[in-house]
Amino acid sequence: MATYKLNINGKQRQVEVAPETPMLWVLRDHLNMVGTKYGCGIAQCGACTVHLDGVAMRSCQLPVSAMKDKKITTIEGLSDNGIHPVQQAWLEHDVPQCGYCQAGQIMSAAALLKDNPNPSDSDIDVAMNGNICRCGTYTRIKAAIKTAAKMG
Amino acid sequence: MTLIKTAVGRRSFLKSTAVAGGGMMLGFSWLASCQSKTEAEVLAMPKEWFEINSYLKIGDNGVVTIVSPNPEFGQNVRTSMPMLIAEELDVDWEKVIVEQAPYHAKKYGMQFTGGSRGIMSRWEPLRMTGATARHMLRTAAAEAWEVPVAEITTDAGVLHHKASGKSAGYGEMAAAAGKIPVPTEVKLKEVKDFKLIGTSRKNVDGKDIVTGKPMFGVDYHQEGMLFAMIEHPPAFGMTLKSVDDTAVKAMSGIKDVVTIKSYKDGYEKGGFDTNAFAEIVAIVGNSTWEVMQAKKQLKVEWQPITAYTEKIKGFRGDITEKHIPAGLESTTIHNARMAELAAKPGKIVREDGNPDAAFKNAAKIIERSYSAPFLAHNCMEPMNSFAHVQGDKVKIAAPLQIPALIIPTIAASLEIPAENIEMDITRMGGGFGRRAYSHYIVEAALISKQVNAPVKLMYTREDDMTHGIYRPTYQATYRAALDENNNLTALHVKAGGIPESPLFANRFPAGALDNYKAEEWVIDSNITIGAFRAPRSNFMAGAEQSFLDEVAEAAGKDPIQFRLDLLKRAQEKPVGEKNDYDAARYAGVLELVREKANWAEKPANVSRGVSAYFCHSTYAAHVLDMTIEAGKPVVQKVACAIDCGIVVNPDAAKNMAEGAITDGIGNALYGELTFKDGVPEKKNYDQYRMIRMSEAPKEIDVHFVQNEIKPTGMGEPPFPPIFGAMANAMYQATGKRSYRQPFLGNKQILG
Numbered sequence: 001m002a003t004y005k006l007n008i009n010g011k012q013r014q015v016e017v018a019p020e021t022p023m024l025w026v027l028r029d030h031l032n033m034v035g036t037k038y039g040c041g042i043a044q045c046g047a048c049t050v051h052l053d054g055v056a057m058r059s060c061q062l063p064v065s066a067m068k069d070k071k072i073t074t075i076e077g078l079s080d081n082g083i084h085p086v087q088q089a090w091l092e093h094d095v096p097q098c099g100y101c102q103a104g105q106i107m108s109a110a111a112l113l114k115d116n117p118n119p120s121d122s123d124i125d126v127a128m129n130g131n132i133c134r135c136g137t138y139t140r141i142k143a144a145i146k147t148a149a150k151m152g
Numbered sequence: 153m154t155l156i157k158t159a160v161g162r163r164s165f166l167k168s169t170a171v172a173g174g175g176m177m178l179g180f181s182w183l184a185s186c187q188s189k190t191e192a193e194v195l196a197m198p199k200e201w202f203e204i205n206s207y208l209k210i211g212d213n214g215v216v217t218i219v220s221p222n223p224e225f226g227q228n229v230r231t232s233m234p235m236l237i238a239e240e241l242d243v244d245w246e247k248v249i250v251e252q253a254p255y256h257a258k259k260y261g262m263q264f265t266g267g268s269r270g271i272m273s274r275w276e277p278l279r280m281t282g283a284t285a286r287h288m289l290r291t292a293a294a295e296a297w298e299v300p301v302a303e304i305t306t307d308a309g310v311l312h313h314k315a316s317g318k319s320a321g322y323g324e325m326a327a328a329a330g331k332i333p334v335p336t337e338v339k340l341k342e343v344k345d346f347k348l349i350g351t352s353r354k355n356v357d358g359k360d361i362v363t364g365k366p367m368f369g370v371d372y373h374q375e376g377m378l379f380a381m382i383e384h385p386p387a388f389g390m391t392l393k394s395v396d397d398t399a400v401k402a403m404s405g406i407k408d409v410v411t412i413k414s415y416k417d418g419y420e421k422g423g424f425d426t427n428a429f430a431e432i433v434a435i436v437g438n439s440t441w442e443v444m445q446a447k448k449q450l451k452v453e454w455q456p457i458t459a460y461t462e463k464i465k466g467f468r469g470d471i472t473e474k475h476i477p478a479g480l481e482s483t484t485i486h487n488a489r490m491a492e493l494a495a496k497p498g499k500i501v502r503e504d505g506n507p508d509a510a511f512k513n514a515a516k517i518i519e520r521s522y523s524a525p526f527l528a529h530n531c532m533e534p535m536n537s538f539a540h541v542q543g544d545k546v547k548i549a550a551p552l553q554i555p556a557l558i559i560p561t562i563a564a565s566l567e568i569p570a571e572n573i574e575m576d577i578t579r580m581g582g583g584f585g586r587r588a589y590s591h592y593i594v595e596a597a598l599i600s601k602q603v604n605a606p607v608k609l610m611y612t613r614e615d616d617m618t619h620g621i622y623r624p625t626y627q628a629t630y631r632a633a634l635d636e637n638n639n640l641t642a643l644h645v646k647a648g649g650i651p652e653s654p655l656f657a658n659r660f661p662a663g664a665l666d667n668y669k670a671e672e673w674v675i676d677s678n679i680t681i682g683a684f685r686a687p688r689s690n691f692m693a694g695a696e697q698s699f700l701d702e703v704a705e706a707a708g709k710d711p712i713q714f715r716l717d718l719l720k721r722a723q724e725k726p727v728g729e730k731n732d733y734d735a736a737r738y739a740g741v742l743e744l745v746r747e748k749a750n751w752a753e754k755p756a757n758v759s760r761g762v763s764a765y766f767c768h769s770t771y772a773a774h775v776l777d778m779t780i781e782a783g784k785p786v787v788q789k790v791a792c793a794i795d796c797g798i799v800v801n802p803d804a805a806k807n808m809a810e811g812a813i814t815d816g817i818g819n820a821l822y823g824e825l826t827f828k829d830g831v832p833e834k835k836n837y838d839q840y841r842m843i844r845m846s847e848a849p850k851e852i853d854v855h856f857v858q859n860e861i862k863p864t865g866m867g868e869p870p871f872p873p874i875f876g877a878m879a880n881a882m883y884q885a886t887g888k889r890s891y892r893q894p895f896l897g898n899k900q901i902l903g
């Protein structure tokens with residue numbers, strides 16, 4: 001056990017956990033921030049996607065001990081009250097079905113658009129291929145990403 | 153005019169004692185936080201609520217809370233069911249807040265999510281609930297204004313009396329309306345008068361989903377709760393022998409290791425108590441990660457099971473016997489045994505005319521066999537449940553499809569009265585049939601009882617995939633007899649599976665042929681199986697629709713016209729009495745998809761396959777266009793036509809169809825679970841290939857047949873036929889037929 005100071009969504013948080021504890025579980029179990037989801041634990045599904053210094057990362061693979069001086073953004077901190085263009089586009093296209101994968105999808109999409117404001121279909125395929133949606137909402141996700149790109 | 157007795161509706165008018173007299177505060181439970189409005193919007197909430205019935209509360213300011221009775225797993229009933237009530241209540245949809253009902257059989261009837269039955273079963277009762285409340289509001293206004301009730305009209309939450317020019321919002325009359333006797337009859341609207349039903353309304357939970365609000369079972373939190381995980385046998389056909397927990401109990405954060413037995417000896421299981429691993433070990437600790445670490449270190453010895461026979465009590469109290477063999481099963485052996493049984497005569501389920509003679513006299517016989525593997529449900533949210541046992545009471549919060557059917561099991565296993573079970577129904581991160589079998593709730597409750605603390609049990613992905621209630625593996629052999637003019641004179645289907653037959657003997661093309669024979673066979677297994685999105689249909693549609701394509705080709709006919717000709721025969725001169733489909737509606741979706749896909753003018757660069765199927769009371773047809781790029785199938789477009797009667801929420805229904813199509817293509821191309829010595833050979837998504845963004849169809853174009861027939865299912869029906877459309881398009885693209893699913897598996901390219 002050790003004490004870690006974390007910068008999450010612009011706020012300082014402190015947790016006491018084992019150094020190898022993945023951020024996914026720090027968020028969910030220790031900080032009760034449950035928007036970030038567990039789907040596989042092995043970087044295969046994308047449900048746990050967060051931004052680390054603006055880059056989309058799988059939080060199930062990020063040990064808390066490696067978070068020093070890093071800025072972590074989760075779905076709860078992507079915007080105030082859901083006004084990020086990606087969230088707005090998601091609502092416009094009414095993307096979710098069960099909704100479980102969607103926080104991860106949105107975090108991947110937001111990171112994509114930050115680096116590439118005008119992605120092609122194949123850019124979207126590459127950036128989003130790590131996020132599984134068992135409900136099969138991919139066509140709406142792609143359409144929503146294009147709408148978000150237009151919103152800028 | 154539809155005049156309906158409120159007998160069903162009245163049951164829902166039981167007032168809950170906790171809130172009698174109105175003035176109920178929101179935010180009293182975890183589920184109230186699962187309502188659909190934001191904080192700012194909640195601030196505009198009424199000062200006082202008046203409970204009209206168990207589905208409806210009206211605030212003094214006219215805001216209406218509608219309780220959605222059924223569990224939600226993405227089919228969007230939390231929007232479409234409240235729409236049914238709001239339509240008849242005649243309230244402004246913008247002023248509606250949706251709340252999830254907890255389990256409460258008396259108030260909410262059968263809270264069942266499965267079989268695509270939600271809207272179908274609630275269509276009249278929920279509308280009646282709204283209509284009854286509207287009538288009570290009108291009566292209250294009539295009494296207040298001393299005018300005849302017949303003269304009171306409503307418009308978007310406002311009561312009017314035209315002659316006197318009086319009007320009042322629902323909120324003003326809600327207190328009085330709550331005291332009006334429930335009418336014995338109400339009128340429901342004519343279809344032409346619907347204002348809300350048939351219009352697209354956004355998912356009421358959209359905002360909460362995109363902002364990551366807690367709503368799923370795994371998100372449930374209670375102060376002081378412990379985290380639990382299970383260790384189950386590594387193979388089907390094995391059971392617990394002994395546990396050595398000394399090392400694990402000493403690990404950081406670990407509170408306890410307990411052994412649980414899910415059923416009392418002699419417990420008569422219900423049809424949804426499917427569970428291969430009744431005795432398991434649970435590790436309980438302070439956090440998920442610590443429990444996961446301990447799980448890796450736990451030393452458990454397993455031993456082979458002996459064969460046994462289970463008595464299963466069905467829905468209607470009927471008892472069936474299920475034989476569970478001993479042994480460690482493997483896919484290679486399964487396949488060999490299926491081939492063996494497929495070659496022998498099966499049990500004849502239906503026979504029309506003289507199929508044997510027709511085959512003897514045939515000019516040409518086409519025989520083809522199709523097969524498909526076991527499938528894991530792979531809901532993105534793994535199985536989980538919260539439970540807190542205190543004395544003879546238990547509080548549960550869990551994602552599940554059929555609360556009523558696990559209640560007796562929980563009561564028996566905990567030895568408490570069923571009334572002492574309080575259950576919140578959380579949103580499910582997918583269900584697809586898997587969460588109809590909620591043994592994980594019983595497990596959570598037994599763990600909580602043993603450690604005497606609130607517990608949240610969660611399966612790891614590996615547990616979820618290897619402790620499945622899988623889609624069975626199936627096989628079907630079709631034979632067609634053609635005469636010298638290439639007319640189809642007889643059809644013979646023989647189908648079976650492990651451990652269930654997929655056959656529907658009375659479905660199309662039964663009824664369209666003078667000579668028809670359907671046979672089935674079953675092989676017992678100790679691998680647990682259960683409902684998986686459109687059970688049995690999800691295999692039969694693909695096999696049948698591929699076969700019809702081959703027969704059409706052999707007969708030199710256009711595949712759509714060939715099907716339409718058969719349907720015409722079934723419509724005009726049906727053979728047999730038990731045919732379970734409406735041939736005209738079946739033909740209707742084929743005609744609509746032919747038009748919408750522009751069938752006559754196929755683009756030169758694509759390969760095209762058609763398929764249609766009827767299940768869960770709904771008709772669906774697809775035309776799939778694909779190309780092959782770098783050896784990979786690329787689905788360019790799927791055109792889809794559906795007849796599910798009245799469509800309550802069209803855009804949400806389209807979303808369902810799109811999802812079913814994408815999910816179906818994924819399972820057709822990649823879905824497969826194999827076994828080696830009882831061990832599931834895939835444990836996580838690195839091994840189990842799921843369809844991903846780059847493989848999804850580039851375009852999906854969904855159309856609905858417009859009619860005024862009562863709504864039927866949407867979650868399942870568009871799923872089965874896509875397997876056939878995919879197979880038929882792949883044949884056009886490659887010149888080779890795929891008879892065994894998955895068509896691609898873990899192969900990266902075709903051929």
Ligand code: FES
Nearest residue numbers: 039040041046060
């Ligand atoms: S949980 Fe991290 S990628 Fe699946």
Ligand code: FES
Nearest residue numbers: 098099133134135
């Ligand atoms: S919406 Fe259900 S898994 Fe994506």
